[in-house]
Amino acid sequence: MILSVLLAVFSAIAADASKVFHPLHVSLRQLVNQHEFELIRKDFLQALTQDGMLTIRGIPDLYKQDVLQAMEPCINKAKATQEATLRDGTRRRTLATHTSPDDSIAEGFRKASVLPEDEVHCQDFVDASERFRAAAGVATNAFASRLASVLREGQDEAGDRPLLVTRNGYAFHDFLDVVANGDHLEHFHSYHTPVSPSSPSNFGKTTDETIEWHVDQGLFIVFTPGTLVREDPSAAGSAIEGLTGGFYVRLSDGSTAEAKFCEEDDLVILLGDGFNQYINPHYQDNNVPLLRAVPHALSMIPHQANESRVWYGRMVLPPANAVHPVHDETFGRLRDMVVGENTPKDKAIALACSSSAQARELQTTTCEEGTLLCWHECMSLEEHEVSEDICAQQGLDLWCINPRGQLWDHRHGDFFPGCIDAAKAENATEFPRLPNYPRDNVTACTAETFQSFLLDNQEAAFENSVDLDGVAVFEWTVLNNNIIRGRLAYNGLFGYLALGYPSAGGDKNGMHGAEIIMAIPGGNYDAAIGFDLTMQPSINEYVIDPEKSAFRFWDTPVSMTDTNVSTSSSSARNGNDMGDGYSIAYDDCFTAITFESMGFHGKPFNVSGSDHFIWAANGEDYFAAYHTNRGHLHVNWLAGEASDHDHANDGGHDDEPTPAIPPASTPVASSASIAILAKATSLVTAAMVLLLNQA
Numbered sequence: 001m002i003l004s005v006l007l008a009v010f011s012a013i014a015a016d017a018s019k020v021f022h023p024l025h026v027s028l029r030q031l032v033n034q035h036e037f038e039l040i041r042k043d044f045l046q047a048l049t050q051d052g053m054l055t056i057r058g059i060p061d062l063y064k065q066d067v068l069q070a071m072e073p074c075i076n077k078a079k080a081t082q083e084a085t086l087r088d089g090t091r092r093r094t095l096a097t098h099t100s101p102d103d104s105i106a107e108g109f110r111k112a113s114v115l116p117e118d119e120v121h122c123q124d125f126v127d128a129s130e131r132f133r134a135a136a137g138v139a140t141n142a143f144a145s146r147l148a149s150v151l152r153e154g155q156d157e158a159g160d161r162p163l164l165v166t167r168n169g170y171a172f173h174d175f176l177d178v179v180a181n182g183d184h185l186e187h188f189h190s191y192h193t194p195v196s197p198s199s200p201s202n203f204g205k206t207t208d209e210t211i212e213w214h215v216d217q218g219l220f221i222v223f224t225p226g227t228l229v230r231e232d233p234s235a236a237g238s239a240i241e242g243l244t245g246g247f248y249v250r251l252s253d254g255s256t257a258e259a260k261f262c263e264e265d266d267l268v269i270l271l272g273d274g275f276n277q278y279i280n281p282h283y284q285d286n287n288v289p290l291l292r293a294v295p296h297a298l299s300m301i302p303h304q305a306n307e308s309r310v311w312y313g314r315m316v317l318p319p320a321n322a323v324h325p326v327h328d329e330t331f332g333r334l335r336d337m338v339v340g341e342n343t344p345k346d347k348a349i350a351l352a353c354s355s356s357a358q359a360r361e362l363q364t365t366t367c368e369e370g371t372l373l374c375w376h377e378c379m380s381l382e383e384h385e386v387s388e389d390i391c392a393q394q395g396l397d398l399w400c401i402n403p404r405g406q407l408w409d410h411r412h413g414d415f416f417p418g419c420i421d422a423a424k425a426e427n428a429t430e431f432p433r434l435p436n437y438p439r440d441n442v443t444a445c446t447a448e449t450f451q452s453f454l455l456d457n458q459e460a461a462f463e464n465s466v467d468l469d470g471v472a473v474f475e476w477t478v479l480n481n482n483i484i485r486g487r488l489a490y491n492g493l494f495g496y497l498a499l500g501y502p503s504a505g506g507d508k509n510g511m512h513g514a515e516i517i518m519a520i521p522g523g524n525y526d527a528a529i530g531f532d533l534t535m536q537p538s539i540n541e542y543v544i545d546p547e548k549s550a551f552r553f554w555d556t557p558v559s560m561t562d563t564n565v566s567t568s569s570s571s572a573r574n575g576n577d578m579g580d581g582y583s584i585a586y587d588d589c590f591t592a593i594t595f596e597s598m599g600f601h602g603k604p605f606n607v608s609g610s611d612h613f614i615w616a617a618n619g620e621d622y623f624a625a626y627h628t629n630r631g632h633l634h635v636n637w638l639a640g641e642a643s644d645h646d647h648a649n650d651g652g653h654d655d656e657p658t659p660a661i662p663p664a665s666t667p668v669a670s671s672a673s674i675a676i677l678a679k680a681t682s683l684v685t686a687a688m689v690l691l692l693n694q695a
């Protein structure tokens with residue numbers, strides 16, 4: 001349905017098959033360790049300014065072989081596999097996915113990943129790819145962090161203006177901000193060129209490019225050197241035969257050469273046109289030499305019928321909500337325009353490329369028949385029970401809308417294909433706010449009044465207490481018979497407040513599928529109009545949908561009892577089958593839920609040991625929309641100890657993009673910081689169905 005092909009071809013330059021180029025290789029250690037980096041600083045800069053590429057070695061726990069071995073059996077059969085035939089007849093099959101901080105900002109509303117988790121022949125691949133992508137993310141961020149610090153040093157003090165900004169004024173101050181908040185499109189490609197026995201003389205020659213010369217549109221791309229694998233019917237995966245050639249680059253002197261990689265080269269970094277478009281211009285008044293986007297091409301090396309070339313690439317794009325410095329559109333919207341069916345090809349090309357770029361990304365994006373580009377993915381019309389015909393019969397248009405009947409504005413939220421009068425509909429707006437929003441936080445809602453709220457609303461002092469990120473307090477007392485009296489008090493308005501057990505292995509840090517108790521401020525929830533605030537608040541047990549974050553997918557409590565709730569002074573309770581029950585207290589400033597129970601959802605607390613909880617609060621709207629705050633909580637009941645830190649995953653806050661990486665001015669120096677970097681990139685999200693032609 002939507003098909004636009006952007007391509008600009010260098011006049012077919014016959015690659016000089018004889019010349020080879022060995023890119024600089026650096027180790028991950030050298031990148032993250034300030035001391036070791038100083039020794040290679042000059043080479044590092046030269047590689048990026050003169051060649052535009054380097055390789056990274058020594059990435060721990062990369063699991064690259066495992067992924068490459070497990071890839072073919074999955075890609076052969078997975079439903080999500082996309083296929084393209086390239087100009088020389090090579091068949092390329094692709095599994096696409098996406099890592100992005102938007103995952104937490106957007107709070108999902110979409111399936112976690114299109115990597116085919118539930119298909120039996122993909123288990124090994126999905127398992128290995130999760131670890132592999134996390135490690136590749138660490139390397140990506142280590143590179144970005146180091147490059148950011150180098151760029152920053154070259155910047156004079158006056159040059160303090162941000163690199164990019166969002167419409168609402170959030171500033172991405174430097175390269176690291178941009179990368180940390182950018183979209184990372186990830187593709188697993190398998191290339192197969194039909195054997196043509198009639199032309200054995202072509203063997204080893206590069207007569208025709210499989211992918212033409214181009215520069216990548218993103219900031220940079222991180223990829224695995226192309227690897228040849230052979231079908232192995234006796235094993236679950238393929239046999240790795242070794243690296244394969246055919247990847248050509250244009251060097252700064254204009255000549256072309258085949259880039260040669262070694263087994264030790266874990267990943268390759270290749271700079272893209274994004275540097276020309278918004279990085280280089282920013283630094284050009286300073287002492288930073290211009291970084292070079294590398295033109296490159298692929299020519300498949302002929303192979304046996306039972307072999308394929310497998311490849312992983314991660315394209316780092318700017319944040320979707322940042323505004324392009326020249327086009328005055330957000331990158332997210334530009335991307336959608338580039339792939340949208342109504343954009344004239346030449347306009348799209350102009351939008352996609354820097355003015356000076358002589359080369360353009362060869363890009364094909366297809367939303368297949370029966371799907372609609374909506375919320376950055378191709379959504380099935382059938383699943384949403386709409387089609388152009390169905391809408392037309394109602395005199396309406398098929399559009400990507402939200403439950404409030406508003407049009408997708410290329411921002412985040414709960415969007416799906418639906419019928420609407422597009423001419424009359426408005427663009428998506430913020431959720432209507434709670435009646436008493438914003439709080440009077442100068443005189444009424446202060447740290448002092450929060451303390452009084454805590455004191456006023458308790459029968460007896462709690463024995464233990466832990467501060468949660470400075471916005472909430474969790475308190476508890478262990479009573480007889482393994483009953484806990486506990487309270488989660490939130491320094492914010494009552495939009496909702498929830499606490500519960502994360503689901504082991506659930507997406508979004510265990511949020512999907514979590515078993516929680518949740519207090520809501522009204523009744524008759526409707527995603528289009530929110531809660532009816534004239535109705536009584538309630539607190540009940542809910543199970544968060546295993547795939548969909550939006551409240552409308554799981555708004556029916558699993559157990560419901562009459563709730564007596566009152567404001568501020570007297571709190572009332574409802575019963576559960578494990579103790580006395582749950583209750584709510586709130587006023588014009590604060591919210592608290594209290595439980596006196598042996599557990600949630602019939603699952604007893606681990607009173608002699610410790611429990612892990614997640615919590616979330618919304619102090620802004622009555623749509624149970626994004627959480628304003630959330631986090632993890634580990635409680636060791638009897639020891640009276642608790643922590644709001646999670647060693648594996650930090651819940652984080654979602655309001656504005658927050659750089660998830662330590663500032664690079666403090667040199668990233670230890671394996672501990674690598675662990676922090678890993679957090680930033682281990683978020684696995686849905687795919688954009690963007691096929692980036694990549695070698």
Ligand SMILES: *[C@@H]1O[C@H](CO)[C@@H](O)[C@H](O)[C@H]1NC(C)=O
Nearest residue numbers: 230231232233304305306307
């Ligand atoms: C794959 O190709 C190689 C080389 O032609 C051959 O020796 C091998 O038997 C083939 N394997 C299968 C399973 O066809």
Ligand SMILES: *[C@@H]1O[C@H](CO)[C@@H](O)[C@H](O)[C@H]1NC(C)=O
Nearest residue numbers: 407409423424425426427428
């Ligand atoms: C909605 O947003 C689009 C793109 O930003 C804009 O062109 C259009 O005029 C807006 N429509 C309305 C009704 O505001």
Ligand SMILES: *[C@@H]1O[C@H](CO)[C@@H](O)[C@H](O)[C@H]1NC(C)=O
Nearest residue numbers: 437438439440441442445446
């Ligand atoms: C008070 O509320 C305003 C508006 O919501 C917010 O910008 C400000 O940071 C708050 N101040 C404090 C001290 O919380």
Ligand SMILES: *[C@@H]1O[C@H](CO)[C@@H](O)[C@H](O)[C@H]1NC(C)=O
Nearest residue numbers: 562563564565572573574575
């Ligand atoms: C709720 O409150 C009413 C009046 O205050 C009281 O009669 C009723 O018993 C309470 N219900 C529960 C379940 O506590």
Ligand SMILES: *[C@@H]1O[C@H](CO)[C@@H](O)[C@H](O)[C@H]1NC(C)=O
Nearest residue numbers: 606607608609610611612636
């Ligand atoms: C209970 O807590 C202990 C100590 O943290 C832990 O080792 C154990 O696995 C927990 N048991 C359950 C069922 O969670």
